[in-house]
Amino acid sequence: MRSHLVTYRVPVNTHDGDARRPPFNAAAARRLREALGMTHAHVAYGIWAAYGIQLHPATVASWELGESAPTEAELTALAGALWCAPAELLGTPGTLREYRLALGLAPADLALRIGMDQTTYERLEGGGPWRGTERQAAALAEALRLPLPALLRFTGQEEQLAALLTSAATTRWQGYVRPVGKLAPLPKERLQDVLQQLHEEYHATMTASLSWTGGGAPDESGKAGRDFLDGIVMEFWRRAGEMEPPR
Known part of the structure; x- marks a missing residue:
């Protein structure tokens, strides 16, 4: 990973129900x-x-x-x-805490492994924003064996990825290969293929929705485009072959 991670402040780990009780099989x-x-x-x-x-x-x-x-x-x-x-x-892990529990690690042990103060780590696990460094993010991914999509989610970078993918799909995708690659360090050819596919599918969706309505319902076209963009991160990972296991 080459991107700087300190500035993202998106909550990444919310829980339903009693946070002390993990999902149980x-x-x-x-x-x-x-x-x-x-x-x-x-x-x-x-x-x-x-x-x-x-x-x-x-x-x-x-x-x-x-x-x-x-x-x-x-x-x-x-x-x-x-x-x-x-x-x-456990069921398939979805939160940072669940990934840790799946490996039987205590918060103090994981915090030590990634070089983070335990209180800071526990705040992150409880739903706080990521305030770590690039090195700590890499250590977190290694310690918890995180899929790349999960790592970006837990380090608060998913929203930035969504913004880049949206721009790539709606404008010229070629200009977004490098910035997307900084967040998602995948092979360049694969990134190019996926961004081109997303670009083409977005515009095909817009064109098709106009055809269905005889070209006279821009609201329908806009809705189809928004629906496509709402799911663009998941679609990106699917096409890149980097999906998380279903939760």
């Missing part, structure tokens, strides 16, 4: 427990013995039924009791 927890021949009591005892967290077996059962979900600490302990990685008990 109840079916996976039950499947893993049964494969080990363990009862809910066995799991509860294993969590207490290894992690000092006291749980009733009924709590473990309620997790598997989807009636409740473990906290971050409980999920880590459950993974230990079931001899699996935390990622196996």
Whole structure:
């Protein structure tokens, strides 16, 4: 990565519900427990013995039924009791916190790896803006094995990418190969192909929408164009072969 990252201030990590409780794959927890021949009591005892967290077996059962979900600490302990990685008990990660949990890293450990103060990192994970450096961004991507789209999202650069792609699609795409490449360091030929495709499809969409209405409904044409541009970042990643796993 060559771009400077300090100035972007877009919130990148919001949560629904109780932020202490990560998304939980109840079916996976039950499947893993049964494969080990363990009862809910066995799991509860294993969590207490290894992690000092006291749980009733009924709590473990309620997790598997989807009636409740473990906290971050409980999920880590459950993974230990079931001899699996935390990622196996999570859905596909979507937030920065979920990527960290999937690898079983504590906030302090990750902050140390990327050379960031723990308080600053936790503020980012809680929804604050990215205030890190280029080097810290690269370290974050390596530590969490982040796909490129996720990295740009978490470092607050997605809006800038959207603005560049919009200009490339609506004006002369050739002038945007280099600035887009600074944000998304992909092979130049691939970038050129994707930007040209987006440019051509945008103008084809505008032309087609006018044809459908006999050329007399510019509002319809504008709506079709806006709809295309609203999804241009996702379309860019899809055509570039860099999509994140579905969440």
